[in-house]
Amino acid sequence: MNHQDPNIVIIGMGTVGKVLASAFAKKRNARTYNLHLIGRTEQSTRDIAERIRDLFAMPALRHVCDARQTDSLIERLLEINPAIVINVATPDTHVSVMRACLEVGAHYLDTAVFELPGDFNVAAPWYNHELALREQFRQKGLTAILSIGFDPGVVNVFCAKVRNDYLDCIDSIDILCANAGVHNQFFATNFNAAVNLKELCENTGYWQQGAWHSSPPFSRSMAFNFPAIGMQKLYSVGHDEVHSLSVNIPEARIEFWMRVGDQFRSTFEVLKNVGMLSLAPIEVGAERISPLDFLARVLPSPQTFANEYRGTVCVGALISGTKMGKPETVFIHSVCNHEDCYQDLETQVTAYTTALPVMAATLLVLDGEWDVGTMVHPEELPPDPFLNRIRELGLNWHVTYPSSRPEPAFNT
Amino acid sequence: MNHQDPNIVIIGMGTVGKVLASAFAKKRNARTYNLHLIGRTEQSTRDIAERIRDLFAMPALRHVCDARQTDSLIERLLEINPAIVINVATPDTHVSVMRACLEVGAHYLDTAVFELPGDFNVAAPWYNHELALREQFRQKGLTAILSIGFDPGVVNVFCAKVRNDYLDCIDSIDILCANAGVHNQFFATNFNAAVNLKELCENTGYWQQGAWHSSPPFSRSMAFNFPAIGMQKLYSVGHDEVHSLSVNIPEARIEFWMRVGDQFRSTFEVLKNVGMLSLAPIEVGAERISPLDFLARVLPSPQTFANEYRGTVCVGALISGTKMGKPETVFIHSVCNHEDCYQDLETQVTAYTTALPVMAATLLVLDGEWDVGTMVHPEELPPDPFLNRIRELGLNWHVTYPSSRPEPAFNT
Incomplete structure (x- = not known):
C-alpha cells in the first residue's frame, strides 16, 4: 500500500470481481494504485485476494460487507478513502453503493442497470433509480459511469x-x-x-x-x-x-x-x-x-x-x-x-469482456480523461481514449x- | 364413536389418505367402525376430517403426530386403542409405524416398500427392513400386510x-x-x-x-x-x-x-x-x-x-x-x-386405485378372512375374498x- 496512490475499491467477489481483480493485478504496468476488495463473505474475498497475491504478487486489502447495507458500507469506505468504487456485485446493490460514494466523495462505476430480485417486465425507460442521483453527483463533482461492461458498455x-x-x-x-x-x-x-x-x-x-x-x-x-x-x-x-x-x-x-x-x-x-x-x-x-x-x-x-x-x-x-x-x-x-x-x-469471454472495459474506464477516470464530474452513460463520453485503452488491455x-x-x- | 366398534387409524393425510378417509366414510354400509386420522400437520388433518364430516356425515377423531417419532406415535395409539393401523404416509415412516403397532397390539397395512429419502438404487431384494420384524408380528399374532395398494397390491x-x-x-x-x-x-x-x-x-x-x-x-x-x-x-x-x-x-x-x-x-x-x-x-x-x-x-x-x-x-x-x-x-x-x-x-385413478384395495384389505383383516396373524405380502393370502371385495367397492x-x-x- 502506498498512501500516495489512489485507492480502487472493487465491490462484488463473484466471477466478474475475480476477473477484474486479476486484470488490475496482472495489467498494472501503466499506473500504480492500491486495490481493496469488498465481498459479502469472508471466503470469496479471501480467495480472490490470495489468488492475485499468488499469481501476480499484488497485495489487496480485504473487507467483508453487504453492499446493500449503506451505513456499514459507508463506514468501510471512510476507512479506505477510495478514489473510485467499482460495483460488480448483484444489481440490487447499485443505489446503496452510489449513495455511499456520494457520502464519502468517491467516483462510481457499474456494469448493469439497478434491479431488485423480484423486478419483472419493468416499464421503460430504465435507469430512473440511478438518474435520481445524477444531480447530487454533479453538485459534488463526482463521476458516475453507468453500465460500462461490454453490452451494455x-x-x-x-x-x-x-x-x-x-x-x-x-x-x-x-x-x-x-x-x-x-x-x-x-x-x-x-x-x-x-x-x-x-x-x-x-x-x-x-x-x-x-x-x-x-x-x-x-x-x-x-x-x-x-x-x-x-x-x-x-x-x-x-x-x-x-x-x-x-x-x-x-x-x-x-x-x-x-x-x-x-x-x-x-x-x-x-x-x-x-x-x-x-x-x-x-x-x-x-x-x-x-x-x-x-x-x-x-x-x-x-x-x-x-x-x-x-x-x-x-x-x-x-x-x-x-x-x-x-x-x-x-x-x-x-x-x-x-x-x-x-x-x-x-475466465471465459463474458466475464473477460465485462471486466476489461471496467478497468479501462477506471483508469480513464483516474487519469482525468473520463473524469466528467457527473453521472453519464458511456455513449456520452469521448470514445477514442476508451477504445484505445481496451485495445491495449487486450480487447480488439x-x-x-x-x-x-x-x-x-x-x-x- | 362407539366403544364396541373397532378403531381404524389412517396415518398420512396426503392425497391417498384423503381418498381413503373418504372411501371409509362414503362406503361404510358394510360395517361399523371408528375412524382416526393422524397427520403431520393440524391443517391437513382438519381439512380431511371436515371434508368427510360435511360430505358423508362421518365423524373422525384427529391427531397430529410425526409418524417417524415412534415414541410419540405409541403414545397417540395407546390413547386410541386401534384394531388396525393403515399407513399411507411417506415410505420413510413404515418401520416406525410397524414398531408402534407391535407395541400397542394393532394390525398393520401399508402400500409400498420402506424407503429413506436418500435411498437410491437400493440393492435387491427389497423389504429387508420390514421382514426383520416379521417374527415379532407372528409371535404377537398380529397381521401386517405389506404393500396392498394397486401396484404393488x-x-x-x-x-x-x-x-x-x-x-x-x-x-x-x-x-x-x-x-x-x-x-x-x-x-x-x-x-x-x-x-x-x-x-x-x-x-x-x-x-x-x-x-x-x-x-x-x-x-x-x-x-x-x-x-x-x-x-x-x-x-x-x-x-x-x-x-x-x-x-x-x-x-x-x-x-x-x-x-x-x-x-x-x-x-x-x-x-x-x-x-x-x-x-x-x-x-x-x-x-x-x-x-x-x-x-x-x-x-x-x-x-x-x-x-x-x-x-x-x-x-x-x-x-x-x-x-x-x-x-x-x-x-x-x-x-x-x-x-x-x-x-x-x-380424485384421479392412481389415488383411487391405491385407496380402495387398502380399504378392502382392512375390512378383510377385521372380518378375519385375512387376519393371518403374521407379516405377509398380498400374494400369500387367499385372493378370492379380496377380489370380490374390491369389486363391491368399485374396482372391476x-x-x-x-x-x-x-x-x-x-x-x-
Missing part, C-alpha cells in the same frame, strides 16, 4: 464512435450479441443465471419512431452473418443499453438481439413450462426461495467450466444511417475466443461494412 | 389368482401399468413426485432364472396392445412387487413395466440433465433441500388437477405358463377412468387371453 461507446466518425445521421442501431462457443455443460448461462434466465422470460422492449414498443419473449428474431462465426439466429431481448441510447440517440430505431442456441432454447422452454423459472417464492423450512433462484444454484457457475469453453464470441453494434447523403451500414464489433480469455485471465475491435442488412422476422 | 393378488385358477405353471410375470389419461398440466406425476421421479432415475431390477438382473433407466422397453387403451409403449422400472413375487413365485421371470409418454419422458430427461432430479442437498439459508424435493414442491400436486383428468388407465399382470401341459398367456387387469374416479371420490377386474406376447426391446 463497450457497445454504447461503439455507437458514439460511429456517430462521431462513420455516419452523419443514424437511423437504426441493433446491438448484436452472439456467443457461438461450446462447452460440455448440458445447460448453463454465461453470467448470473438468475439474471440471464429472467431477462429471457421478460417481454422485449425496443425503441422505434420516438416511442417504446414491447413484444413477448422470443417473438422477434433475425439471422445475421457475423464475422468469424458466420450466420447466427438472434432473438430480441430487453436490455439495458437500449434505455440510454434511446435518450442520447433518440432519432434511431434501437433494439438488442441475443443469440440463443436451439438446445438452450428448448431446455429453457421446458424449465419455464415446468415452473422452474417462476419468481414466486416457495417455502423451504423457515426459508423462502423462488424456483428461478434455486435453479440458479443448481446450474453450473460460469466460472466452473471456463477451462473447457471453446469457440468464439462476436458482439457489436449494427448501425445504419447516411454518410454524405448516401445510405450506409457499419458493423462495429469485437471478436473474442474463450481459449484466449482463459489463457490471459483464466473492428468496423466492417455488411453487404446487406438483415430483416427481422416476427413471432417465430 | 392388487397386482400381487392377481398373480395368486392366476396361480390358483388359471395356470398350472408360471413362466413369466410382467406387471404392466399404463395411464393413458390426459390433463392440462405440462408436466405432472400421478403420485408423490419425489418418489415417482426418483424411481425413474434408478436402474431397473428384474428377476430371471432365479437371479436378480439390473439395467439402466429406460434401457428396456416394449409395446403392448392393452384392452380399452390400445397399443402403449412401456419401460422397465424397478418396482416393489417384483421383490416379493420373486420370493413367492421364484420359478418365473418377473418384471415391472410402466407407460411413460413421450412429452413426459423428454421433459424428464431435460430435468435430469439440468440437475433438478439430483438427491444431493443444496443450501437455502439455514435449510437444506435436494433439487428433486424442491422440484416436487414446484410441480402441481396430483390432487390439484384431478378434476380435469380425462381418459383411462389399465393395470394388470401379463402371465405366461402352461395349463394342462399347453402354453397359455393370460392378462388379468383392471380398467379405470379418471372421470369415474372423480365422480365417486373426487377382468381376465383376457392375448393372442401374442410382446417381445421386450432393449436399449431404445
Whole structure:
C-alpha cells in the first residue's frame, strides 16, 4: 500500500470481481494504485485476494460487507478513502453503493442497470433509480459511469464512435450479441443465471419512431452473418443499453438481439413450462426461495467450466444511417475466443469482456480523461481514449461494412 | 364413536389418505367402525376430517403426530386403542409405524416398500427392513400386510389368482401399468413426485432364472396392445412387487413395466440433465433441500388437477405358463377412468386405485378372512375374498387371453 496512490475499491467477489481483480493485478504496468476488495463473505474475498497475491504478487486489502447495507458500507469506505468504487456485485446493490460514494466523495462505476430480485417486465425507460442521483453527483463533482461492461458498455461507446466518425445521421442501431462457443455443460448461462434466465422470460422492449414498443419473449428474431462465426439466429431481448441510447440517440430505431442456441432454447422452454423459472417464492423450512433462484444454484457457475469453453464470441453494434447523403451500414464489433480469455485471465469471454472495459474506464477516470464530474452513460463520453485503452488491455475491435442488412422476422 | 366398534387409524393425510378417509366414510354400509386420522400437520388433518364430516356425515377423531417419532406415535395409539393401523404416509415412516403397532397390539397395512429419502438404487431384494420384524408380528399374532395398494397390491393378488385358477405353471410375470389419461398440466406425476421421479432415475431390477438382473433407466422397453387403451409403449422400472413375487413365485421371470409418454419422458430427461432430479442437498439459508424435493414442491400436486383428468388407465399382470401341459398367456387387469374416479371420490385413478384395495384389505383383516396373524405380502393370502371385495367397492377386474406376447426391446 502506498498512501500516495489512489485507492480502487472493487465491490462484488463473484466471477466478474475475480476477473477484474486479476486484470488490475496482472495489467498494472501503466499506473500504480492500491486495490481493496469488498465481498459479502469472508471466503470469496479471501480467495480472490490470495489468488492475485499468488499469481501476480499484488497485495489487496480485504473487507467483508453487504453492499446493500449503506451505513456499514459507508463506514468501510471512510476507512479506505477510495478514489473510485467499482460495483460488480448483484444489481440490487447499485443505489446503496452510489449513495455511499456520494457520502464519502468517491467516483462510481457499474456494469448493469439497478434491479431488485423480484423486478419483472419493468416499464421503460430504465435507469430512473440511478438518474435520481445524477444531480447530487454533479453538485459534488463526482463521476458516475453507468453500465460500462461490454453490452451494455463497450457497445454504447461503439455507437458514439460511429456517430462521431462513420455516419452523419443514424437511423437504426441493433446491438448484436452472439456467443457461438461450446462447452460440455448440458445447460448453463454465461453470467448470473438468475439474471440471464429472467431477462429471457421478460417481454422485449425496443425503441422505434420516438416511442417504446414491447413484444413477448422470443417473438422477434433475425439471422445475421457475423464475422468469424458466420450466420447466427438472434432473438430480441430487453436490455439495458437500449434505455440510454434511446435518450442520447433518440432519432434511431434501437433494439438488442441475443443469440440463443436451439438446445438452450428448448431446455429453457421446458424449465419455464415446468415452473422452474417462476419468481414466486416457495417455502423451504423457515426459508423462502423462488424456483428461478434455486435453479440458479443448481446450474453450473460460469466460472466452473471456463477451462473447457471453446469457440468464439462476436458482439457489436449494427448501425445504419447516411454518410454524405448516401445510405450506409457499419458493423462495429469485437471478436473474442474463450481459449484466449482463459489463457490471459483464466475466465471465459463474458466475464473477460465485462471486466476489461471496467478497468479501462477506471483508469480513464483516474487519469482525468473520463473524469466528467457527473453521472453519464458511456455513449456520452469521448470514445477514442476508451477504445484505445481496451485495445491495449487486450480487447480488439473492428468496423466492417455488411453487404446487406438483415430483416427481422416476427413471432417465430 | 362407539366403544364396541373397532378403531381404524389412517396415518398420512396426503392425497391417498384423503381418498381413503373418504372411501371409509362414503362406503361404510358394510360395517361399523371408528375412524382416526393422524397427520403431520393440524391443517391437513382438519381439512380431511371436515371434508368427510360435511360430505358423508362421518365423524373422525384427529391427531397430529410425526409418524417417524415412534415414541410419540405409541403414545397417540395407546390413547386410541386401534384394531388396525393403515399407513399411507411417506415410505420413510413404515418401520416406525410397524414398531408402534407391535407395541400397542394393532394390525398393520401399508402400500409400498420402506424407503429413506436418500435411498437410491437400493440393492435387491427389497423389504429387508420390514421382514426383520416379521417374527415379532407372528409371535404377537398380529397381521401386517405389506404393500396392498394397486401396484404393488392388487397386482400381487392377481398373480395368486392366476396361480390358483388359471395356470398350472408360471413362466413369466410382467406387471404392466399404463395411464393413458390426459390433463392440462405440462408436466405432472400421478403420485408423490419425489418418489415417482426418483424411481425413474434408478436402474431397473428384474428377476430371471432365479437371479436378480439390473439395467439402466429406460434401457428396456416394449409395446403392448392393452384392452380399452390400445397399443402403449412401456419401460422397465424397478418396482416393489417384483421383490416379493420373486420370493413367492421364484420359478418365473418377473418384471415391472410402466407407460411413460413421450412429452413426459423428454421433459424428464431435460430435468435430469439440468440437475433438478439430483438427491444431493443444496443450501437455502439455514435449510437444506435436494433439487428433486424442491422440484416436487414446484410441480402441481396430483390432487390439484384431478378434476380435469380425462381418459383411462389399465393395470394388470401379463402371465405366461402352461395349463394342462399347453402354453397359455393370460392378462388379468383392471380398467379405470379418471372421470369415474372423480365422480365417486373426487380424485384421479392412481389415488383411487391405491385407496380402495387398502380399504378392502382392512375390512378383510377385521372380518378375519385375512387376519393371518403374521407379516405377509398380498400374494400369500387367499385372493378370492379380496377380489370380490374390491369389486363391491368399485374396482372391476377382468381376465383376457392375448393372442401374442410382446417381445421386450432393449436399449431404445
